[in-house]
Amino acid sequence: MEGLHNAPHSMGTTIIGVTYDGGVVLGADSRTSTGMYVANRASDKITQLTDNVYVCRSGSAADSQIVSDYVRYFLEQHTIQLGEPATVKVAANLVRLLSYQNKNMLQTGLIVGGWDKYEGGQIYSVPLGGTILKEPFTIGGSGSTYLYGFFDQAWKEGMSKEEAEKLVVKAVSLAIARDGASGGVVRTVIINADGVTRNFYPGDTLPLWHEELEAHNSLLDILSSDSPVPMST
Amino acid sequence: MEGLHNAPHSMGTTIIGVTYDGGVVLGADSRTSTGMYVANRESDKITQLTDNVYVCRSGSAADSQIVSDYVRYFLEQHTIQPGEPATAKVAANLVRLLSYQNKNMLQTGLIVGGWDKYEGGQIYSIPLGGTILKEPFTIGGSGSSYLYGFFDQAWKEGMSKEEAEKLVVKAVSLAIARDGASGGVVHTVIINADGVTRNFYPGDTLPLWHEELEAHSSLLDILSSGSSAESPVPMST
Numbered sequence: 429m430e431g432l433h434n435a436p437h438s439m440g441t442t443i444i445g446v447t448y449d450g451g452v453v454l455g456a457d458s459r460t461s462t463g464m465y466v467a468n469r470a471s472d473k474i475t476q477l478t479d480n481v482y483v484c485r486s487g488s489a490a491d492s493q494i495v496s497d498y499v500r501y502f503l504e505q506h507t508i509q510l511g512e513p514a515t516v517k518v519a520a521n522l523v524r525l526l527s528y529q530n531k532n533m534l535q536t537g538l539i540v541g542g543w544d545k546y547e548g549g550q551i552y553s554v555p556l557g558g559t560i561l562k563e564p565f566t567i568g569g570s571g572s573t574y575l576y577g578f579f580d581q582a583w584k585e586g587m588s589k590e591e592a593e594k595l596v597v598k599a600v601s602l603a604i605a606r607d608g609a610s611g612g613v614v615r616t617v618i619i620n621a622d623g624v625t626r627n628f629y630p631g632d633t634l635p636l637w638h639e640e641l642e643a644h645n646s647l648l649d650i651l652s653s654d655s656p657v658p659m660s661t
Numbered sequence: 662m663e664g665l666h667n668a669p670h671s672m673g674t675t676i677i678g679v680t681y682d683g684g685v686v687l688g689a690d691s692r693t694s695t696g697m698y699v700a701n702r703e704s705d706k707i708t709q710l711t712d713n714v715y716v717c718r719s720g721s722a723a724d725s726q727i728v729s730d731y732v733r734y735f736l737e738q739h740t741i742q743p744g745e746p747a748t749a750k751v752a753a754n755l756v757r758l759l760s761y762q763n764k765n766m767l768q769t770g771l772i773v774g775g776w777d778k779y780e781g782g783q784i785y786s787i788p789l790g791g792t793i794l795k796e797p798f799t800i801g802g803s804g805s806s807y808l809y810g811f812f813d814q815a816w817k818e819g820m821s822k823e824e825a826e827k828l829v830v831k832a833v834s835l836a837i838a839r840d841g842a843s844g845g846v847v848h849t850v851i852i853n854a855d856g857v858t859r860n861f862y863p864g865d866t867l868p869l870w871h872e873e874l875e876a877h878s879s880l881l882d883i884l885s886s887g888s889s890a891e892s893p894v895p896m897s898t
Contacts, residue, residue, distance in 0.1 A: 577835040578810035580870040602810040637813040 440609020441473060442571030442600050443484035445539040445551040446583065447564050448592035451620025452541040452549040455596035456484050457571065457604055458612030469612045478503050479624070481519040481542030482617050486569035487556070492536040495526050516542035520552035520560060528558025537568045543619045571603030571610035578602060589618060593627070601634040673842020674706060675804030675833050676717035678772040678784040679816065680797050681825035684853025685774040685782040688829035689717050690804065690837055691845030702845045711736050712857070714752040714775030715850050719802035720789070725769040728759050749775035753785035753793060761791025770801045776852045804836030804843035811835060822851060826860070834867040 444455040460468040473485045475496045483499070485492035499522045503514050520540040527534060540552040553559075553566040565583045567575050582595060593616055600614045614629040677688040693701040706718045708729045716732070718725035732755045736747050753773040760767060773785040786792075786799040798816050800808050815828060826849055833847045847862040 573806045574809040576807040576810075576839045577812075577832065578814065580835050580838060581811065581831065583871075598814065599810065602813050605813060606809045635814075638816075 440571070440607065441486040441569030442575070442603035442607060442610040443473060443486050443537075443539050443568045444572075444575075444596050444599055445484060445541040445553070445566050446587075446592050446596055447549045447551050448587045448589055450549065450589065451543050451618060452551055453589070453592045453596050454482055454484050454539065454541045454617045454619070455593075455600050456569075456615055457600055457610040458615060459610055460489055461609055466611070471612070472615060474615055474617045476500070477519050477523075477540070478507065478514050478542070480513050480544060480619060481516050481540065482619060482624070483519075483523065484539040484541070484568065485536065486538070487536035488534070491534045492538065495523060495534065495536060495538065498526060499523050513544060515544040515546055516540065516550045516552070517544075517547070517562075520550075520554065520562075523552075524554050524558055524560040527554050531556075531558050539566055539568050541617075541619060543621060545621075549620060567599070569603075569610065571600075571607035574603050574606045575599050589620070593618060597629055598635070602637065604634070605637045605640060673804070673840065674719040674802030675808070675836035675840060675843040676706060676719050676770075676772050676801045677805075677808075677829050677832055678717060678774040678786070678799050679820075679825050679829055680782045680784050681820045681822055683782065683822065684776050684851060685784055686822070686825045686829050687715055687717050687772065687774045687850045687852070688826075688833050689802075689848050690833055690843040691848060692843055693722055694842055699844070704845070705848060707848055707850045707859075709733070710752050710756075710773070711740065711747050711775070713746050713777060713852060714749050714773065715852060715857070716752075716756065717772040717774070717801065718769065719771070720769035721767070724767045725771060728756060728767065728769060728771065731759055732756050746777060748777040748779055749773065749783045749785070750777075750780065750795075753783075753787065753795075756785075757787050757791055757793040760787055764789075764791050772799055772801050774850075774852060776854060778854075782853065800832070802836075802843065804833075804840035807836050807839045808832050822853070826851060830862055831868070835870065837867070838870045838873060 440461055442457045446453045454474050456473040458471045459466055460471045475483050475485060477483055477500050483496055502522055503519055507514050523538055523540050537556050538554045543549045551563055551566055553561045553563055567579060578599060596616055597614050604610045613631055616627045618625040673694055675690045679686045687707050689706040691704045692699055693704045708716050708718060710716055710733050716729055735755055736752055740747050756771055756773055770789055771787045776782045784796055784799055786794045786796055800812060811832060829849055830847050837843045846864055849860045851858040
């Protein structure tokens with residue numbers, strides 16, 4: 429079982445950033461794996477850069493943590509000089525510069541989201557390689573492949589805060605159902621003019637899709653209740 | 662440019678099979694590529710096995726064609742014996758046996774769909790390797806990765822024929838938007854007690870998603886309409 433602990437910590441992940449009418453909603457799963465072992469089943473992949481800007485991390489856990497740490501450090505100094513909160517664009521650009529200039533050494537995809545008084549809610553996608561793209565919504569991580577079809581037809585301009593968060597939670601749970609590297613709970617962070625709200629959705633509150641089984645605490649629960657439903661072939 | 666013609670013909674594809682209340686709907690895109698060249702932009706990937714059973718083909722164009730040909734041949738002979746149409750299960754099993762027993766040589770994923778009087782509408786998924794799985798709906802091909810999230814929440818038990826076909830066409834167009842190896846038009850085949858209906862949806866009738874641009878016949882259309890219509894929208898960065 430040595431292979432379990434030698435593999436680099438990677439966040440096969442599902443991360444999402446969505447703008448709505450007034451701010452942004454960031455969402456992520458909570459699984460960090462080393463190979464097939466789930467090293468952390470309740471990770472927090474949505475990391476704070478400033479009061480009003482957060483980043484969703486995917487790919488190498490180490491690389492994404494280091495980039496976030498540097499950007500947080502630079503932004504703190506920048507904020508002192510500026511005398512007001514850093515804008516989302518500045519934060520995203522710093523993330524992009526680090527990603528691009530160290531592209532040979534880093535393996536991390538990031539989604540920067542926040543709110544500022546100049547441009548309102550914004551989402552910036554900074555994938556592998558260090559491109560920066562400002563988008564109304566974006567998805568990332570290994571689980572995102574399964575969400576392109578869903579999002580292309582589900583996202584609409586001008587959603588409310590509640591609609592946007594519902595969409596994000598639903599999407600992460602769809603990806604968790606299909607991507608072995610995503611799992612655990614769903615965390616969301618909502619950022620708007622009023623501030624920041626963190627929400628937490630435990631795995632058992634998430635919808636199950638089709639052939640998924642209801643979670644049971646232990647085999648005893650299944651055996652002692654009415655006859656268990658065999659796995660359908 | 663030699664590489665264009667040497668690469669094997671592969672159907673990077675999007676194929677879908679869905680059961681509804683009374684039958685099945687099969688759907689597919691129409692792109693066959695050799696490397697980056699689109700060898701056929703109007704392929705028909707939904708192939709007839711019997712009057713009441715069709716198969717959606719993906720992967721190697723050659724392999725899927727050969728498997729379909731053999732199965733059609735075997736089924737024709739088989740139909741003579743019982744004297745009635747082959748069941749969808751028998752057809753799917755033949756496809757599976759060929760796929761499994763020749764797994765080292767074949768690279769094709771198939772979706773068998775049909776209707777018979779014993780079990781109604783059925784969809785069987787036969788991916789690479791030759792597993793057979795009876796499912797209420799299934800997706801396959803390179804474009805299918807992008808559809809899992811959509812389908813998991815969009816498919817419902819007991820849809821009507823119109824709902825099922827709408828779902829299939831929408832799904833194929835979503836996959837075409839994201840998968841470079843899928844494209845062209847959408848073909849659907851509906852099979853039920855009344856028979857078989859083939860439908861055809863040209864590319865310009867399909868919905869566009871978000872940043873996709875409206876198709877223009879040529880640059881002249883954009884330039885000449887500049888005065889009366891709005892100026893062309895530059896690609897957003």
